[in-house]
Amino acid sequence: MTAVAQECPVHQGRDDRKSAKIAEANLAPQHGARPVGSFGLSRDLLRSSKVRQAGPAGSPTDDAEIKNPGEVSFFFLDGEEHRKRRAAVAGLFAPKTIVTRHQAVMTSTMDDIVAKLRARGSAPLDELSWHMAVVVAADIIGLTDSDSTENLANRVKAVLDSSLSKSRGPLGKVVFMIQMLTRVGRFWKQDMVPAIAARQLEPKDDVISYMVKENYSKKGMIMEALSYGGAGMMTTREFIVMCAWHLFEKPALRERFLGGEEADQFAILEEILRLEPVASLLHRRAAEDIETKDGAMVKKGEVVAVSIRDANTDEAITGPCPFELDPDRAKRMKVVGPYMSFSDGPHRCPGAQVALHETRIFLDRLFRLPGIRMEREPEILWSPQIQGYELRGCVVACDPA
């Protein structure tokens, strides 16, 4: 499912991607799913009202499993129920809200991160990016009444970093389920319950306040909060580290980033994300026969596996040299910068702009620190859970305060 650059007239078809090899070796579309890699077809299918989410067998995205939509995160719903629930929280992710509310959270969080890094002299970069991602997502969700941010982050990580897809024997699965129930229970008691109690007394503008108002069940609240957590925290942690890695390695790009206006900084980040999308595959099932704009046919019941990586490097939309990091590409091609990296259609990532803003603020501050340097490169790992990369072990250092 890898796109091939047909004609790349400059730089001998340079390939700036860091995550392509591990993705190619590990990407696992669902058995029997039809691969889709062209940008146009991907967009048509993802935007079609005739497709439904199609997760792995047994996931809550199977229609048969969604007997009670109130207990399923809206991330996994479709149609009117999905639209209604997404619309109810749309304002939390609007550009105006980011500017008037979230940017202040991002900036103050970065103050804390910088203070921590300067006091220690060096730190694992994914630990710092995780801190930022957790605080920002927690504020949007409403997880702001925990005993401490660090403990909240650890409890969320304990739940989200576990993977049901890891192979285990029958006994191992039982042990794992008990561990998971314990971890989720801890998250409920120590993070969700105090947040809910606070919002029952005084509603705020966040997801938990909405769920309290709409009388969500305990299971429904946990599912929704963890889905936001997974989407907003885990992926942003990786995105920040990936962008930092590229900027550490490319002095000219780093100089342009630090000297550029916000729009240019976003163009750089979006172009990195085009080449290094954190999630790589999206599965959809046709609820009825579909004929796309290009005349492609998808039969009712057929599952398609949309490759974000292939769509993002489709020369029909990127122009030549699709594997080169070229921040001017999107403007030249008159397209929106992240291409398909945040998905498309009704399930496009609601927090896309939030992620871009927090990454911009994080990196703008990090690279202005005196003596900032990368002491150790990250190791690229693969997460079967999100079908995407994880970057661990990167250590950054700066001059002490």
Place this chain on the structure above:
Amino acid sequence: MVAITFIAADGAERTIDASEDLSLMENAVGNGIEAIEAVCSGNAYCGTCRVYIDPAWRGVLGEAGEIELPMIEAAGDETPGVRLSCQITVTPELDGLVVRTPVSQS
């Protein structure tokens, strides 16, 4: 082709030859109308492709629907005739359409 005129907040006018079956937003971006940001690329999830429909055309295009309203409200934009241009499909009936664009989309 369908002639559509964009009037910027400073009064500058530009008429484009819009392609049918694409959205008004896609036509604007493709023709370099910088006041249309469309950061979600046409999914009605960002509210940064807002336009104000000229009064003479509001009857033709109608009001913003339930897909558009949450993001228009989130943008705090109460200007009469406001719509998300990503939700308007260009058809031959829109030949001569005039829209205005805001000072800022965010």
